Amino acid sequence: MKRNFLDYLWLFFKGMAMGAADIVPGVSGGTIAFISGIYEELISTLSQFKISLISEFKNKGIKAVWNTVNGNFLLAIFLGIASSILLLSELVTWLLDEEPILIWAFFFGLVLASILYVFKKIERLNAVALIVLLLGVFIAYQITKLEILNSSESYPYLFLSGAIAICAMILPGISGAFILVIMGVYSTVLQAINDKDFLKIATFGFGALVGILYFSKILKWLFAKYKDLTLALLTGFMAGAMVKIWPWKKVLTEHINSKGIPVPLREECVLPYEYEGDPQLFAALTLMLIGFLLIFIFDFISVKTKSLESS
Known part of the structure; x- marks a missing residue:
């Protein structure tokens, strides 16, 4: 696909959002x-990384390899992701500590709209697709119930955590950051x-x-062979994970992290009026609505951008 500077700039911002x-x-x-609108291209691009690239590099040079792996696309996306993580990690950490209800409310609206968006993409919603969707709900819900492991800062464990978390990060609905929390290395990485x-x-x-290069090949195959079932599974993943991002929670048990700070270990969702403290209901609902609408605004802009690219 031929792209100009503005196209790559827009890809950069999409990467920042990711x-x-x-x-x-x-x-x-x-x-x-x-x-x-970049998910399938991203998965397809990542799956192009193969051993055969070595011989292509020897025979045709770096430019041919760069074109094969859609290098400009990947560069724009990953620069956006890296920039966002470097610029926003401290802010997000602060918000999670100081304004947890508000940031969770915003993301709750965001993910709720995402579920509707992905669900609408399923072309044939038959009994099998519904079963797969419910399976996705069950799996994601069970993941949210896993207890946090003891933190480890060893390099082999960090390598393993990266390989596992990235697989979750490229799956809609499964949070790679939450997998890091479960594995006890979220604070270590941040x-x-x-x-x-x-x-x-x-x-x-x-x-x-390493994780993303192998897992992307599986995802590409699933989208090619079983697109509707894959979308149903991803919809289920997102729906099942909603319990994790419900803004109002009651802490049942805590554990002390390496810095001596108490961190929730087990929580249960409660209604706003049952919340111990200020539920910040109006602000939370407002941010929830903003998050919900933002998805459809984002989709509208993406559709417009695609139409401009094709014209």
Whole structure:
């Protein structure tokens, strides 16, 4: 696909949106990629990384390899993701600590609209698709109930965490950040980014690279062979994960992290009037509505951008 500078700039901003979503436990950058219309191209592009690229490099040079792997597209997306993570990680951490109800309300609206958006993309909603959708709900819900493991900062564990979390990050509905929380390395990774600990970042990043290159091939095959069932499963994933991002929760048990700060271990969702403290209901509902509408605004802009690209 031939693109101009503005196209790549728009891809960069889509990458930034993906990065912002991936920082938050409970929200998936894959959801943003899907809504923005780049999901299948992203998966297809990542699946192009094969051993045969070595011989192509020897025979045809770096330019041929760059074109094969859709290098300009990947560069724009990943620069956006990296920029977002570097710029927003501290802000998101602060918001999660200081204004949890408001940020969760915003993302709740965002994901709720995403569920409707992906669900509408299923062309044939038959009994099998419904069963797969319910299976996705069950799997995602069970993941949200997993207990947090003890934190580990060892490099092999960081590598493994990166490989596992990236698979979740490119799946709409499954939050890679939440997987990191469960594995006990979310704060470790964020702290490494904030502290510019490049060795830890590189270890985690290399694990993510290995994970995404293998997993993208599976996703490409699923979309090619069973697109409707895959969409049904992804819709279920998002629906099942909604419990994780419900704004009003009651802490049942806590654990103390490496910095001596209590972190919720088990929580249960409660209604706003049952919340212990100020439920910030009006502000939360307003942000929930903004998040909900933002998805359809984002979709509208993406459709307009696509029509301009094709004209």
